[in-house]
Amino acid sequence: MSFLEMIDVLNEELVKKNEDPIAFDHDCREGICGMCSLYINGQPHGPLQTTTCQLHMRSFKDGETITIEPWRAKAFPS
Numbered sequence: 702m703s704f705l706e707m708i709d710v711l712n713e714e715l716v717k718k719n720e721d722p723i724a725f726d727h728d729c730r731e732g733i734c735g736m737c738s739l740y741i742n743g744q745p746h747g748p749l750q751t752t753t754c755q756l757h758m759r760s761f762k763d764g765e766t767i768t769i770e771p772w773r774a775k776a777f778p779s
């Protein structure tokens with residue numbers, strides 16, 4: 702499962718529980734457009750040198766806590 706597919710599944714579960722889904726952006730999901738930019742565990746795009754949509758959950762350990770943050774840039778201060 703890709704990282705973005707994992708968020709899709711998580712969001713389906715949150716909506717079933719009447720909780721707010723996680724807002725995130727994407728477009729191509731093919732590693733081309735760059736719309737899926739996230740900081741994952743404090744690293745741009747996560748542990749691999751790839752776009753977030755090309756990152757797969759096999760890159761993480763079972764039960765690992767994953768921290769997801771918006772893209773960091775001066776134009777978007779935290």
Ligand code: FES
Binds near residue numbers: 730732738752753755
């Ligand atoms: S959604 Fe286009 S590069 Fe990830």
